[in-house]
Amino acid sequence: MSFKPSSFSSSSFFFLLFLFFFFASHVSSQACQKTCGQIPIKYPLGTGSGCGDPRFTRYIKCDPDQQTLTLTTHTGCYPITSVDYAKQVIYVTDPSMSTCACTRPSRGFGLDWDAPFSFHDDTVFTLLDCSVDESPVFTPLSNGTGRVSLCDRQSSSICTFLYSNCRAISLINLQVSTCCVYVPLDLGPSFEMDLRKLRCSSYSGFYNLGPGQEPHPENWNYGIALKYKFNVFDEYPVVCGGCERSNGACGYNTQTSSFVCNCPGGINTTSDCFFLYNSASILLPWFSREWVMYPLSWVVIWTVMSLPQRS
Known part of the structure; x- marks a missing residue:
């Protein structure tokens, strides 16, 4: 052999x-990851510097250790629970927000004026435990005979359901008159909800109540829905589509901010x-x-x- x-x-x-x-x-x-925890990452979002759209990098990041996606504004850091890329909507939660599970004092929520986000039309804010005598949402009449509410009167039933059917809130025994449905349009150009200035102790935010769920606040989707746009014309970049189809991740050159496929x-x-x-x-x-x-x-x-x- x-x-x-x-x-x-x-x-x-x-x-x-x-x-x-x-x-x-x-x-x-x-370098640019396709997921952060259980959340898929697609353009314009990214997992770090050089990934996604540079306009979003400052506000949205992925914690590499905890694998959590977060939104950061001047009012705090908020976990992102999901992203609907088809509708271009980001859903976040505020740990200080009051829900049927727990009530908490809060400073409020605000978006940076130059952030590439805006409040989605489905987002509704309800101010809780507001001072009827001091809160600016209850404006005194010029003749001094009373006050007029700047709240959304057509949605007053939401306050009733929160204060009576939401156990965590009903235990405080608040008067419904101290509740105010405050839609995002009322926040003004700065997108600021400062509860200290509004003289309210807390707030609740929710979206998509669902058919027949209005009387059941325990089933509401608590959180904040934010809308984003790709650009001024809201057009998805063609070159980015080709990049993602080839198993790449859309990103940018950190020096020139020009497009790169990672x-x-x-x-x-x-x-x-x-x-x-x-x-x-x-x-x-x-x-x-x-x-x-x-x-x-x-x-x-x-x-x-x-x-x-x-x-």
Whole structure:
């Protein structure tokens, strides 16, 4: 019995080994992540500097340790519970917001004036425990005979249901007259809800009550719905679509803010990531493109090919 060296030379083996590490690194890692916890990340959102749209990076971040997506404004840091990319709506929660589960004192909620967000029409704010004598939402009449409410009178039933059917709030025994439905339009151009100035102790925010759920505040969707736009014309960038279809993440050059496509392995291009797979097909035409996504399979093949052949 004898062995003879394989025709598969050591130089060929190291060449293929180089290709393995090259493509493995490109497939296994990516600077801009596609998810943050359970939330998918798509343009214009990003997971850090250089990812997504630069206008959003200042306000939305992903905590790499906790894997939580958060919105930061001048009034605080708020967890993002979900994102509806089709409707371009971001849903956030405020830990200091009062709900049927718990009532808390709060400072309020505000958006930065230059933030690329606005309150969605479905968002409703209800000011709780407001001072009837001091709150500016109850404006005194010029003749001094009483006060007129600046609240949304057509939605006064919401106050009734909160104060009577919401256990955490009903236990405080507040008068319904101290409640005020305050729609986002009333916040003014600064999008500021300062409860100290409004002389209210807390607030509740919700959206999408659902059909037949108005009398059941325990089933309301508590939180704040924020609308965003891609740009002035609200058009999704065509180049970004091609990037995401090629398994890339839309990002930007941190120096020039110009578009880049972040590909697996952290490589940035100005178009898309299809070149990675096209290059693999040229270098290794006997492999299908799917093999590029499973580089560990190559190790077995290369190992067998590099072994001495028995004769």
